Amino acid sequence: MKYHPITSDSRMVEPDLRAWNASMSCCTRAEAWPHALQLFHKWRERLTPNEISYNTALNAWERGSHWAPVLKLFQEMLHREVPPDVVTFNTTIAALQWERWELGLQHFDLLRHRKLRPNVVTLGTIIGACGRGLQWQRALHFFWQGDRYGDWAPNEVAVVSAMTACKQSGRWLEALQLFQDLGRRSLQQNVVSHSAAIAACAKAGQFEQVELLLQQMHEASVRANAVAFTAALRLPSLSWQRALELFRIMEAQCIETDAFAFHRLVKVCQIDSIWEEAVRAFVRMCEKHEPRADTFTCALSACQKATAWEAAVALATTEPYMTLAEGEVERDLVASACPESPAM
Numbered sequence: 195m196k197y198h199p200i201t202s203d204s205r206m207v208e209p210d211l212r213a214w215n216a217s218m219s220c221c222t223r224a225e226a227w228p229h230a231l232q233l234f235h236k237w238r239e240r241l242t243p244n245e246i247s248y249n250t251a252l253n254a255w256e257r258g259s260h261w262a263p264v265l266k267l268f269q270e271m272l273h274r275e276v277p278p279d280v281v282t283f284n285t286t287i288a289a290l291q292w293e294r295w296e297l298g299l300q301h302f303d304l305l306r307h308r309k310l311r312p313n314v315v316t317l318g319t320i321i322g323a324c325g326r327g328l329q330w331q332r333a334l335h336f337f338w339q340g341d342r343y344g345d346w347a348p349n350e351v352a353v354v355s356a357m358t359a360c361k362q363s364g365r366w367l368e369a370l371q372l373f374q375d376l377g378r379r380s381l382q383q384n385v386v387s388h389s390a391a392i393a394a395c396a397k398a399g400q401f402e403q404v405e406l407l408l409q410q411m412h413e414a415s416v417r418a419n420a421v422a423f424t425a426a427l428r429l430p431s432l433s434w435q436r437a438l439e440l441f442r443i444m445e446a447q448c449i450e451t452d453a454f455a456f457h458r459l460v461k462v463c464q465i466d467s468i469w470e471e472a473v474r475a476f477v478r479m480c481e482k483h484e485p486r487a488d489t490f491t492c493a494l495s496a497c498q499k500a501t502a503w504e505a506a507v508a509l510a511t512t513e514p515y516m517t518l519a520e521g522e523v524e525r526d527l528v529a530s531a532c533p534e535s536p537a538m
Contacts, residue, residue, distance in 0.1 A: 211241050218250040227254035245271075249281050256289040264289040265297070280305070284315045291323035298323040299332075312344030318352035325359025333359035334368060350381050354390045361394035369394035370403070383414070389421035396425040404429060420449050427458040434462040434471060441475075453483040460489050464496035472496035473505055 214237050221230035234243075234251040241247075248271050255263045268286050271278055278286075283305040290298035302320050305312060312320075317340045324333035337356040340346030348356075353372055360369040373391040376383050388411050395403040404425050411418060418426075423444050427437060437459045444451055456479035463472035476493040479485070490509075497506035 211244065211247070214241055215244075215246045215250060218247070218254070222250060222254050222257065225257070227257045230254040243274075243276065245276055245279055245282065248276055249279070249285065252282065252285040252289070256285050259289075259292070261289045261293055265294075268301075278308070280310050280313055280316060283310065284313075284319060287316065287319045287323060291319060291326055295323040295327040295329075299327075306343070312346075314345065314347060314349060314352065317344065317346055318349070318355055321352060321359060322355040325355060325362050328363050330359050330363040330365050330368070337372070348379065348381075350376070350384065350387060353379075353381065354387055357387070357390040357394060361390065361397055364398050366394045366398040366400050366403070383416075385411075385416050385419050385422070388416055389419055389425075392425045393421050396428050401429050401431075405431075417447070418443075420444075420452075423449060424452070424455060427455055432458070432462055434459075434466050434468050437462045438471065451482070453479060453486060453489075456483070457486060457489045457492070460492045460496070464492040464499070467496060467499040469493075469496040469500040469502045469505055473509060476509075 214233065218230040218233050221227065221233065231251060231254050234247065234254070238247075243251075248267060252264055252267055255267065264286055268278065268282065271282065283301055287298040287301050290301065298320065302312070302316070305316070317336055321333045321336050324330070324336065333356055336343070337348065337352070340348065353376055357369040357372045360366070360372065369391055373383065373387055376387055388407060392404055392407045392411075395401075395407065408418075408422065408426055411422060423440055426432070426440055441451065441455070441459060444455075456475055459475040460472045460479070463469070463475065472493045473496070476485075476489055479489060493509060494506055497503070497509065
């Protein structure tokens with residue numbers, strides 16, 4: 195989307211309030227939120243901002259993930275007696291939910307005190323704020339009792355927010371209940387909701403449930419994402435062949451493989467003494483991420499178990515990894531892989 199902000203060129207006609215608001219809104223929708231804020235600050239003393247002006251500026255700050263200016267601007271609205279509406283509160287709570295979730299809850303109370311009616315966006319955002327504050331009971335209260343507060347017909351986003359709140363506090367059963375509730379509400383169980391359920395079960399160590407959910411994803415032809423693949427890599431029953439298969443699928447689908455994924459691949463190869471794949475995976479990990487000492491130890495252990503002394507020595511004496519080989523455990527692993535060679 196192209197935007198044409200009002201500039202300081204003397205040839206430009208000074209805008210009226212409507213043109214000013216429209217220009218700021220255009221910049222914000224075009225992901226040019228700094229330009230929207232420049233416009234707001236440039237003309238705010240010549241034109242009297244209304245609730246639309248403030249809401250647009252609040253939205254710009256929220257998109258830039260800046261909660262403090264949002265709070266300051268909200269207070270300015272009250273000071274100038276510009277009445278905040280539901281959109282004002284939604285944007286303010288959304289900005290506060292990440293780092294100051296408790297202030298987000300206070301603004302929800304203020305919204306109700308002003309006799310404004312929360313909508314789906316308000317309640318979905320406040321559920322997310324509760325989750326980030328590990329207030330899973332409050333998150334579920336707002337989810338199940340939302341119609342007591344306002345217009346509440348939960349959508350997929352709201353359900354996933356509630357599931358995530360449960361996951362953060364290890365409440366995997368509640369997260370599964372919410373996931374199953376999607377079907378009862380005629381909402382789609384898509385890759386996002388599947389992944390939220392899988393993540394909740396994986397965090398709580400419920401790997402049987404993870405396997406069931408992964409199988410359900412496959413049967414429903416739901417394409418897995420990074421969260422689902424990471425959960426699959428966490429399974430205690432994971433074999434090195436299955437780990438390699440998962441990596442190939444992730445690469446074919448251009449899904450980013452993080453350091454943990456590589457560590458799990460190296461670990462399962464180490465368990466079965468598949469030293470070639472363990473070393474190959476460790477080297478590939480180092481090409482994309484900072485080398486991990488525990489992954490390096492697993493790769494050395496794989497070589498040691500397979501008595502692949504040449505690979506162990508090569509790994510320990512390659513310059514990028516030499517500092518990782520300075521520990522006593524790593525020295526012993528190299529030495530035991532080379533029974534006829536003196537310890538390093």
